[in-house]
Amino acid sequence: MPRLVSHPDEVKIVTRRFGMGAAEIDRYIELGGYESAKKCLEQGPEFIINEMKASGLRGRGGAGFPTGLKWSFVPKQSTKPKYVLVNGDESEPGTCKDHLIFLHDPHAVIEGTVIAGLAIGAKTGFIYLRGEYRYLIEIVEKAVADAYAKGFLGKNIFGSETEFQVIVQTGAGAYEVGEESALMESLEGKRGVPRIKPPFPAVVGLYGGPTVINNAETIATVPHIFAMGGAAYAAVGSERNGGTRLFGISGHVERPGVYELPMGYNLKKMIYEVAGGVRGGRQLKAVVPGGSSTPVLLPSEIDLGMDFDQVGKAGSMLGSGGVVVIDDQTCIVEFALRTISFYAHESCGWCIPCREGTDWLKKSLTRFHAGFGTMKDIDNIQYLAENMMGRTFCPLGDAAAMPTIGFVKKFRKEFEDHLNGKPCPFAKHVEVALV
């Protein structure tokens, strides 16, 4: 069972009910649950969207798109049914926050889904969880059944004339399915190959109907916004970055875990104070700030506010909020190899720069790490990765190229140390068996 952690700097909004038995519906109600949905049902779509805009909430799935704005793009009139789709595919290496939300507070996800549905005029919401999360799927399914039994879901939610149904769906193993249009394909019973955009999901999404798709943390935050008020939520965070975020700190720290901290919280403090510093008294070598696809930061770059804009300005991304901390005994070439191997494994194969590029990069880095690289290889790796950027059908190509470019640029010296038959200075050897 995943361990819960705590730190005085945390501002517990989304994690407020963690460890309190809130997966049980009566307990959830006792803790104020479903009041926000009732309020939203009374107040109507315009109120919901205005409050969401005021909250400054930006999507927690990775890109940080303002949630209220996303909801406002859905056309009011539609001949086809509209849908809400909750993305719980959570497969970006370094990311395990949605896991805790489903485990400890599944009703927050359901309540958020209802509110999103009210905002856009949808009658059905889907909650899609990665297949590996079977025990969580069972928890969410039970929560949904309990919500039906109470009349919070169904033909007449909370005794009103409004209908809202929730369907829980399992995936079956595929990172790429986390991409929004690939997720819709998967939910339609197909291979997870992304769709061409435009049209965007808000106009043509699931089953051809207008669809709002949001990350599970984004959706779980929604009820709290209506409990505390949009402006109060916004005030917790930094400029243009409302509220808190669930940061999953993993790797070489003393106290890894998921911590809820205000947006804009300093990364250095996060590592050294909140997570207890680098494990075993070692030195920090690098930080991957937002899941495996975000470019690496050097120790000199971590005096940094962790919000979408500041991390972006520092040349990386806040991404999924998965902070991976790397100590000085780690081989960066090996780390880069393991990272690209993941993307090579997960590329859906639809477009050539991604399918071939990730494979080439994996092969070059494997050779390199084994000590058979040449000086020219270093440039080639960078050149290849740079030429994948922006030339792929979906952002997975960029997600693979960006970290690779970062590793080569920032740790060139370490790549050079592996040249011409020299063994890896860290003497560890990775042979990625995955194909």
Added chain:
Amino acid sequence: MSTESLSIFSPQLAARFDALVEKYPLRRSALIPMLLYAQDEIGYLSDAVMEEVAERIGITTLDVRNVASYYSMLRFKPVGKYNVQVCTNISCMLRGAYDIFEHLQDRLGIGHKGVTADGVFSLEEVECIGVCCWAPALQVNYDFHDDLTNEKVDDVLASYRAKARSEQAEGGSAHA
């Protein structure tokens, strides 16, 4: 196909599938869950599984096979009774996942995608399983085991071995 007697699945699963295909705006949306649940019961996606699923949804078996081949959890060959899936992705790697993977290879005497001779265990190196903050970690079928050390891995293996033995003993007496 809704008559249980024609199904290769248990009556419970067949009934579940009858409901599942009606649950979505589109029948086909039931495909991936059905394949996974069928695999849970039968062990892998045999031709017979895919044929019945195809018929229940109303698509071709080829179509089913094409979709199934996309998803990493779906398999066309049997694995051990307990499929040990070790994450070696970055957060786990930093905390010794490759040592854990090696230790498992030694203990079980099999490599990536191998199955032990008695069919009790199979071993697989997998990508991130969403427990990065409690690394290193593995999954045995759907159960998570985190914060691993070699000793903890031995305990985990021992507990599944005992489970397999007791189930076998039970099965044996039932047949006797």
